[in-house]
Amino acid sequence: MPAFLRIAGGPSAGYIAIAVPWGAALVIALYRRHVRIIGFVAALISAIACALPLGAASAGQSLYHALMLLFCCLTLGATLILPRRDCTAGSIGGILFILGSTLLAYAADNLLVLLSAWILSAIPFFVPRWFQAHSWRPRAGLLLSAIALGLAIAQIVAGAHTIWIVNLKGQTPGGMAAFGLLVAAVIFRKGILPAHAWVADAAEGGPAIPTALLFNGHFGALLVAKLIVPLFAGTAVVWLPILSYLAMATALYVAVRALTENSPRRLLAFIALSQSAAILAGLESGTAEGITGALVHWYVVTVSTVGLFGILRLLEVRFGQNLSVSTHLGLAGHAPRLAVSFAVLGLALVGLPGTLSFCSQDLLIHGTLQSHPLTGLLLPIATAMNAVSVFRLFTRLFLGKRRTGFTAVADALPRERWILAVGLVFVVLGGLFPDVIVARRAVEAELVERAIATKVVPKPMPPLTVK
Amino acid sequence: MSFSQVILVAVVFAPGAVFALLSLPWLLGWVPGERGISVITGGTYSLCALGLSGLLWKLAASGSTAVVVTFGNWFAVQDYRFPLVLMADRLSLPFLAMTVVLSGLIGQFSSTYLHREPGFFRFFVLLHLFAFGSLLAFAAGSFDLLAGGWEIVGITSVLLIGFFQLRPAPVENGLRVFAVYRATDIGLLVGIFAMHHWTGTAMFTSGLPLLVGKQALIVCLLLLLAASGKAAQVPFSGWLPRAMEGPTPSSAIFYGAISIHAGAYLLLRIQPLLAHSALASAVVILIGVATAIHGTIVGRVSADAKTSLAYASLTQVGVMFVEIGIGWTSVAVVHILGHAMVRTMQFLRAPSMLHDDHQMHSAIGGETAPAETQFEDLLPEGLGLWLYRWAFDRGHLDTILDRWLVQPLLDVSRLLGRLDHVGSPRYRTRSTRGAVSVTGAAQQGGD
Numbered sequence: 001m002p003a004f005l006r007i008a009g010g011p012s013a014g015y016i017a018i019a020v021p022w023g024a025a026l027v028i029a030l031y032r033r034h035v036r037i038i039g040f041v042a043a044l045i046s047a048i049a050c051a052l053p054l055g056a057a058s059a060g061q062s063l064y065h066a067l068m069l070l071f072c073c074l075t076l077g078a079t080l081i082l083p084r085r086d087c088t089a090g091s092i093g094g095i096l097f098i099l100g101s102t103l104l105a106y107a108a109d110n111l112l113v114l115l116s117a118w119i120l121s122a123i124p125f126f127v128p129r130w131f132q133a134h135s136w137r138p139r140a141g142l143l144l145s146a147i148a149l150g151l152a153i154a155q156i157v158a159g160a161h162t163i164w165i166v167n168l169k170g171q172t173p174g175g176m177a178a179f180g181l182l183v184a185a186v187i188f189r190k191g192i193l194p195a196h197a198w199v200a201d202a203a204e205g206g207p208a209i210p211t212a213l214l215f216n217g218h219f220g221a222l223l224v225a226k227l228i229v230p231l232f233a234g235t236a237v238v239w240l241p242i243l244s245y246l247a248m249a250t251a252l253y254v255a256v257r258a259l260t261e262n263s264p265r266r267l268l269a270f271i272a273l274s275q276s277a278a279i280l281a282g283l284e285s286g287t288a289e290g291i292t293g294a295l296v297h298w299y300v301v302t303v304s305t306v307g308l309f310g311i312l313r314l315l316e317v318r319f320g321q322n323l324s325v326s327t328h329l330g331l332a333g334h335a336p337r338l339a340v341s342f343a344v345l346g347l348a349l350v351g352l353p354g355t356l357s358f359c360s361q362d363l364l365i366h367g368t369l370q371s372h373p374l375t376g377l378l379l380p381i382a383t384a385m386n387a388v389s390v391f392r393l394f395t396r397l398f399l400g401k402r403r404t405g406f407t408a409v410a411d412a413l414p415r416e417r418w419i420l421a422v423g424l425v426f427v428v429l430g431g432l433f434p435d436v437i438v439a440r441r442a443v444e445a446e447l448v449e450r451a452i453a454t455k456v457v458p459k460p461m462p463p464l465t466v467k
Numbered sequence: 468m469s470f471s472q473v474i475l476v477a478v479v480f481a482p483g484a485v486f487a488l489l490s491l492p493w494l495l496g497w498v499p500g501e502r503g504i505s506v507i508t509g510g511t512y513s514l515c516a517l518g519l520s521g522l523l524w525k526l527a528a529s530g531s532t533a534v535v536v537t538f539g540n541w542f543a544v545q546d547y548r549f550p551l552v553l554m555a556d557r558l559s560l561p562f563l564a565m566t567v568v569l570s571g572l573i574g575q576f577s578s579t580y581l582h583r584e585p586g587f588f589r590f591f592v593l594l595h596l597f598a599f600g601s602l603l604a605f606a607a608g609s610f611d612l613l614a615g616g617w618e619i620v621g622i623t624s625v626l627l628i629g630f631f632q633l634r635p636a637p638v639e640n641g642l643r644v645f646a647v648y649r650a651t652d653i654g655l656l657v658g659i660f661a662m663h664h665w666t667g668t669a670m671f672t673s674g675l676p677l678l679v680g681k682q683a684l685i686v687c688l689l690l691l692l693a694a695s696g697k698a699a700q701v702p703f704s705g706w707l708p709r710a711m712e713g714p715t716p717s718s719a720i721f722y723g724a725i726s727i728h729a730g731a732y733l734l735l736r737i738q739p740l741l742a743h744s745a746l747a748s749a750v751v752i753l754i755g756v757a758t759a760i761h762g763t764i765v766g767r768v769s770a771d772a773k774t775s776l777a778y779a780s781l782t783q784v785g786v787m788f789v790e791i792g793i794g795w796t797s798v799a800v801v802h803i804l805g806h807a808m809v810r811t812m813q814f815l816r817a818p819s820m821l822h823d824d825h826q827m828h829s830a831i832g833g834e835t836a837p838a839e840t841q842f843e844d845l846l847p848e849g850l851g852l853w854l855y856r857w858a859f860d861r862g863h864l865d866t867i868l869d870r871w872l873v874q875p876l877l878d879v880s881r882l883l884g885r886l887d888h889v890g891s892p893r894y895r896t897r898s899t900r901g902a903v904s905v906t907g908a909a910q911q912g913g914d
Contacts, residue, residue, distance in 0.1 A: 197887050257887065260880040288545045328635050337494060347622065353600075353615035359542055359549070362611070366547060369660050380656050384649040391625070391645050399632040421494060438542040446545065 014107050017049035017068065021075075021100040025093040032089040039079040039092040046099060047072035063225075063295065063444045064106045070299060071106070074216065074306050075099040078209050080419045081310040083317040086207065094124040094131055095210055102217045111153045111163045114226070118189075119146050121217060125206065131214075133205035141198035145188035149223070152181035156231075169230045179232050182223060183243055190220025190280060191273050192243075193250040203269035203309070208316075212309035215272065216302040221279050221294070229283075229448055237286075241372070244284035248368070248378040251277040255385035262326040264312055267393050271386050272305040275349055278379055282364045283448075285376075290367020291445035296437055297360035300427065304349040304357070307423045311342045315397065318410045325393055328400020334410040339398040341412070341420040346394055348427040350387040356430030359438060471525050472536045474518045475555050478567065479606045483599035485511050489592050504591050505578040511595075512571025519564050522555065532557060535608060535672050547663065552608035554672050561800055562605040562732055565807055569724050570598040576815055577716040586630055590714065597623035601725050605732065610659045610669040613736075617655065617697070617729065621648040624726050627717040628710050640709035647706045651696020655733075658689030675739050683740045687747035690737055691754070698730030698784050701757040704765075705865035707781055711773040719814035722777055724807040727784055731803055734791045741792065748792045755788025761862050767843075768858040772817040780810050 024042030028035050050069040054062055078095055098121055105117035122142040124130040132139070155174035157163055172179075186192065191199040202211050224243075229236055251274045258270035279301065282294025315338065316323060319331060332339035348355035351362075361383060369376035412420060430437060468476070485507060489499065499507075526534065533556035541549045555563060574594060581587050600619025607613035625648065629641035662669040666676035678686055694700075699707040699722075707727075711718055721727065734741065734751065741748045759782050766778030783806045790799040816823065828834055843851050860866060 200887070253883065256876065256880050257883045258880075260877055260884060289547050292544045328638060330633070332632065340494065351618075352622065353618045358615065358618075362549065363542075363544060363547070365656060366660055366663065369657070370664065377657065380653050384653055387649045388642070388646045392642055395629065395638045395642055399629060399638045400635055401633050417494075424494075434542045435540075438544065442544045 013049045013052045017046045017072070018100050018103045018107065020045045020049070021096040021103070025096040025100070028089050028093045028096070035089050035092040036079055036082070036087050039096055040076065042096055043072055043076040043079055043099065046103065047076055050103070062440055066440070067222075067298070068103050068106045070302060071099065071102050071213075071217065074213065074302060077419045077423065078213060078306065078310070080415050081314070082209055083314060085317060086209070086313070090129055091207065091210065095213060097124055098210065098213050098217075102213075102219075105217070105219060105222060108226075109165045111157060111165065114165075115146075115149055115153050118149055118219060121214065121219070122146060124210065125202070125214065131206050131210045133202045133211075135198075135201035135205045137198040138202035138206065141188050141191065141195055144195070145185045145219075148181045148185035148188060152178045152185060155181065165227065165230070170233050172232050172235055176235065179228070179235050179239065182228050182232075183239075186220040186223050186228070186243065186280075187246070189223070190218075190276065191215075191250070192220070192246050192277060192280065193253055196250055196254060196273060199273050200266040200269040204263055204265045208265060208309045208313040209306070212272075212306045215269075215276070216305055218276065218279065218298060218302070221276075221283060221298065224280065224283050225448070240284045240286070244281050244368075244372065245375055247277045247280035247284065248372070248375055248382075250274070251281065251382040252378045252385075255382040255389070258389040259385060261389075262324050264323050264325055264393060264397065265309075267325065267389060268305075268308055268312060271349065271389055271393075272301065272308075274382055274386050275301045275305075278364055278383070281368055281379060285367040285371040286449065287367040287370050288442065288445045288449045289363045290371065291448050292438060292442045293360050293363025293365075293367055295441040295445060296356065296434070297364055299430070299437065300348065300355070300357040300360055303423055303426055304345045307345040307420065308342065308349070311338050311345070311420070314338060314412070314416065319403075323397065325396035327396070329397050330400040330402040332398035333402035335398075335412065337412045337417060337420075339394075341424060342398065343394050344424050345427065346390040347387070348431075350383055350390055352431075354431045355427045356434055356437070357427070358431055359434040363438075468536065469534075471522055471531075471534045474522045474525075475534050475536055475553055475606065478515045478518050478522070478563065479553060479602045480599070481511055481515050482570070482595045482602065486592060486595040486599060489588070489595065493588070493592075498588055501578070501582065501587055504588065505574070508574035508578070508591060508595070509571065512567055512574060512598075515567045516564075516571060519560075519567055523560065523564075526560075533672075537608075546667065548668075549611050550609050550670055551612065552670060552672055553606045553612075554608035555606055558732075558735055558796075558800070559605045561804055562728075563602060565804060566598060566601045566605060566725055569720055569807065569811055570594065570601075572811070573716045573720045577714075580716055581714065584714075586632075590627070590630065590717070593623045593627050594717070594720075597627075597721070597726075601729070604729060608670060608672045610655075610662060610671070613733070614652075614655055614659060617693075617733075618652065620726055620729060621645070621652070621697070624710070624717075624721045627721070628713045630713050630717065637712035640706075640712050644706045644710055647696055647703055651693050651703060654689040654692030654696075658686050658693070661686050661689065671736065675737065678740060679743050683743040684747050687737060687740050687744050688750065690733055691747065691751060694730035694733045695754060696730070697733075698727055698788070699758075699781055700730070700754050700785065700788065701761050701862075702864050702868065704758065704761060704781060705861060705868065707777050708769075708774045708861065711771075711777055715773070715814060715818055718773055718777075719811045723780055723810035723814045727780055728787075728803050728807060731784060731787045731791065731799065734788065735796055735799060738791060738794070738796050742794060748794075751792035752789050755785045755790075755792060758782070758785030758788065761785075761864075764854065765858045765861050768855060772820050773814065776810065776813050776817060779813075780806070783810075 021042050024038050028038055047069060050065060050072050054065040054069055075095060079092065082091065101117050101121035105114060105121065108114040108117055125132055125142060126139055152174065155178040156168065160168055160171060160173035162168065188195045199215065254270040254274045258267055261267040261270060279294045279297050282290040282297065285291065315331060323329065348357050351357050365380050368379050489504065522534065533554055536553040538551035541551045543549065577590060581590055597620060600616045600623060604613050604616030604620060607616060625641045625645040628644055629638045631637045659669050662676050665678060665682050668676055696703050707722065710722055741751060762778045762782035762785055766775055766782065769775040769778055787799050787802055790802060846854065857863065
């Protein structure tokens with residue numbers, strides 16, 4: 001059994017989880033019928049295969065297994081929520097291809113496999129018949145990130161003469177050049193300033209749901225957690241804060257940018273980008289609270305963003321492609337359950353109490369303020385602006401004078417209703433019982449914190465005056 | 468758990484349970500009738516009131532001053548804990564009682580007032596969620612949990628401002644109020660962080676976190692920012708008249724009774740910290756005085772009953788801030804309770820104001836004699852006119868905020884948009900494209 005697909009709990013589970021989606025994509029390409037069913041079954045098998053090792057993994061090693069399971073569930077949901085006109089062989093096949101590639105990236109403990117997965121996951125967005133966007137900027141962003149990562153890995157392998165990540169931990173392989181290239185790869189892939197524009201272009205010019213899946217692979221954060229921090233622990237202490245500042249600046253920049261955006265897709269992309277930049281800021285805060293908050297927020301952003309893009313696509317299919325938030329559309333009268341789902345998922349993305357993001361935002365803010373007292377203020381400010389943008393998007397799409405002229409039933413179909421309900425239950429139950437997720441991520445966060453040994457030394461307290 | 472603790476938990480979570488009970492079936496396709504909703508609402512708050520009475524009696528009989536219920540930590544990471552603890556003490560019990568009684572009354576009033584209103588179900592769902600948020604905020608034993616209830620109160624109030632969603636004005640006003648809430652709540656979040664950072668805790672079941680000197684000043688000012696936003700104090704008063712777009716029962720309970728006093732409650736809770744910081748107390752008093760003056764002047768030019776009542780509320784809340792700043796906490800609590808009851812009654816009677824007026828005139832046999840001298844008559848004419856224009860524009864607060872804060876921010880946003888569009892000319896028109904395409908686009912979205 002090739003060692004590079006080792007997964008705790010059994011290698012065969014890893015094989016199945018990654019190979020089944022690719023196999024199913026091939027079947028769909030050849031058979032071209034019952035594509036939704038095939039896609040659903042393939043994603044379900046992957047999810048089960050990812051869940052099996054999860055139970056056996058120790059508390060400090062379950063992060064990637066959990067993320068793999070999360071992505072499988074997202075893909076499962078995507079196959080159900082995809083509107084009929086989008087449910088083509090190409091779309092479902094592409095989604096399954098992305099699933100397999102993303103799982104490969106999460107599972108890889110080998111530099112070459114990681115690079116391959118990085119490139120494979122972006123391929124559908126270069127193929128015109130697949131998910132290529134109208135704009136050149138998404139392709140440029142993805143290409144530059146792949147080139148940067150490839151050069152970094154070449155530098156590392158040339159210096160360390162090994163491709164196994166476990167053998168490279170703490171070695172600072174390839175020096176500052178490799179570190180810089182890895183950071184560049186993160187910046188381009190994640191859409192950090194100044195490489196942020198491609199995300200909105202991809203959301204608007206490409207298919208909504210597959211783009212949301214690409215974005216929610218969070219490959220940038222994955223690279224930080226999998227490579228940068230473990231391999232460059234010493235360098236990270238000094239230089240990661242720069243990436244942290246860039247991430248916080250990105251969160252604020254796109255939050256401000258979103259305030260006057262009238263395209264729903266671009267607006268949603270900016271909000272998602274701002275919240276996902278917070279993940280990066282938390283990972284780089286160097287505090288257990290910040291890292292835990294980032295890991296928990298990863299779940300929230302992923303589920304909420306895919307759900308929101310899914311609902312937006314459902315609205316476009318029902319009510320027309322050219323939705324704009326420059327005026328009130330009054331769609332709640334036609335689709336009340338979609339409206340409520342949108343409201344809850346949207347507010348869950350920005351810290352609604354009772355949802356998982358309330359806990360993650362709380363931890364993120366504490367962690368980033370602790371390590372960066374001044375710049376950390378940017379995070380709650382950005383989150384507040386994102387909340388306003390989410391609310392503006394909701395009110396413009398769903399409230400206002402009810403439009404007439406629709407005779408078909410426009411609210412959520414049963415399969416859409418169920419999958420949206422699952423998403424809502426996840427964010428709400430996760431908010432009511434957050435310790436189930438927080439406790440596990442906290443253990444991993446402490447390992448990361450110890451790895452970079454950046455336990456924050458409290459600034460000298462001002463002398464207390466006793467009256 | 469003791470009897471008192473069980474009662475406290477039941478009272479706080481009952482409205483939340485009703486919210487879940489009503490909203491989950493709706494998601495699955497079943498909508499309860501008006502009668503069922505009214506019965507559930509009435510029964511819930513009657514039982515809550517009964518439970519609180521029992522709790523009060525038990526506390527009085529045992530001589531205890533507080534009931535504390537600890538559920539452990541909601542979540543914890545290393546030394547950071549988010550405690551789940553409820554507390555009913557001499558400060559929070561009156562507020563809990565006020566919330567339960569007024570929520571029940573509003574529920575009963577609304578059963579008739581909103582009969583056959585399309586949003587009847589939506590109103591009651593939000594009412595229960597609001598009541599849960601308020602009870603959680605008032606019964607919280609830590610500032611972390613208080614913040615959760617605080618946010619829920621904010622969200623529900625905004626959704627009810629936009630209740631009449633078919634008109635754009637209520638929806639836009641709701642958005643504006645939401646923006647003010649979120650901006651000022653940053654003070655609450657950062658203030659709570661500061662407490663954790665300096666003292667390691669934000670719980671107050673055994674007294675407030677020990678903060679003195681600059682630490683107390685910073686925390687007080689941050690929490691004052693949040694309290695001022697929620698209580699519509701100067702310079703954030705502009706959102707209050709916008710909030711009158713909502714239905715009268717929600718205006719009564721939010722801006723006559725509970726939501727608008729939440730800011731004062733927060734200040735009462737940190738009053739021992741305020742006492743440690745003369746500067747913070749002075750700022751509280753200054754804000755209160757400015758708001759009271761602002762409210763009374765602007766209220767005199769208001770042309771509709773609800774706005775007039777809103778500014779009357781604002782004036783009284785300003786006076787409460789002054790009382791708290793001085794340290795007259797008992798006076799402030801009594802003031803809050805009395806004001807909440809009277810103002811709620813006035814708001815609920817506002818739709819009948821004309822009818823009341825006609826009845827009164829019929830009873831006395833004619834019009835009432837106008838007052839001989841108004842306060843405005845004592846002013847020079849020029850000053851009076853200037854003051855009238857100032858009051859009519861509501862102290863220019865919204866204009867100032869828009870010109871110096873909102874518009875510059877939006878201008879920066881638009882500039883960033885132009886920068887982003889460099890290299891992608893195709894999207895310049897798409898982002899500014901107009902309304903939805905409705906012509907024959909109603910295709911079914913699935914199988």
